[in-house]
Amino acid sequence: MRTLTTKTKPLENKLDTDRLDSLLSDLSGEHETLLILAGEHRDAIAHADPNAIGRVIAQTGEVLERIATIERSRQKMITKPDGKCMTITEILPTLAPEPAERIEKSSAKLRSLIAQLRIEHRAVQDASTALAQHMQGLIKQVSANMSHAGTYGRNGSVDPVRTQVTSSMDIHQ
Numbered sequence: 001m002r003t004l005t006t007k008t009k010p011l012e013n014k015l016d017t018d019r020l021d022s023l024l025s026d027l028s029g030e031h032e033t034l035l036i037l038a039g040e041h042r043d044a045i046a047h048a049d050p051n052a053i054g055r056v057i058a059q060t061g062e063v064l065e066r067i068a069t070i071e072r073s074r075q076k077m078i079t080k081p082d083g084k085c086m087t088i089t090e091i092l093p094t095l096a097p098e099p100a101e102r103i104e105k106s107s108a109k110l111r112s113l114i115a116q117l118r119i120e121h122r123a124v125q126d127a128s129t130a131l132a133q134h135m136q137g138l139i140k141q142v143s144a145n146m147s148h149a150g151t152y153g154r155n156g157s158v159d160p161v162r163t164q165v166t167s168s169m170d171i172h173q
Contacts, residue, residue: 017099024106031113038120
C-alpha cells in the first residue's frame with residue numbers, strides 16, 4: 001500500500017513564526033515612518049525649506065538603515081540550504097493555519113505600505129524635479145538680466161564674454 005506524501009513539509013518546527021511575524025511587523029512600522037517622512041519631504045519641498053529637506057533626508061536615511069538591518073534578519077531566517085531565500089508565498093503552505101494566517105496578514109500589510117510608498121516617493125520626485133526646474137528658470141532670468149552682451153549659447157544659457165563687466169542687482173526689493 002502506497003502512502004501519499006505532500007510536496008511541502010511543515011517548516012513550523014524549523015521556522016520561528018512568531019519571530020518572522022515580529023520582523024514583518026517591525027518592517028511595517030518602519031515603512032509607516034517612511035510614509036510620514038515622505039509627506040514631510042513633500043511639504044519641505046513645497047515650502048522650499050532646505051533645512052527641513054536636509055532633516056527629512058537624514059531621518060529617512062536612519063529609517064532605511066533600520067529597514068536594512070531588519071530585512072537581513074528576515075532573510076537569514078528564511079534562507080534555504082541552497083542559499084536562496086524563500087518567499088512568503090512559498091512559506092505559507094508549510095505552516096499550520098493560525099501562524100500562516102498571521103504571516104499572510106502581516107505580509108499583506110507590508111506590501112500595501114510599500115505600494116503607498118512608491119506613490120509617495122513618485123510625488124516627492126516630481127516635486128523635486130519641479131523645484132529644480134523652477135530654480136533653473138530663476139538662474140536663467142538672473143543671468144539674462146546680468147548679461148550686458150545679451151549673448152546666449154546653444155544650451156540656452158548666457159555664454160561668458162571675454163570683457164569684464166561689473167554688474168549688480170538689488171535682491172531686496
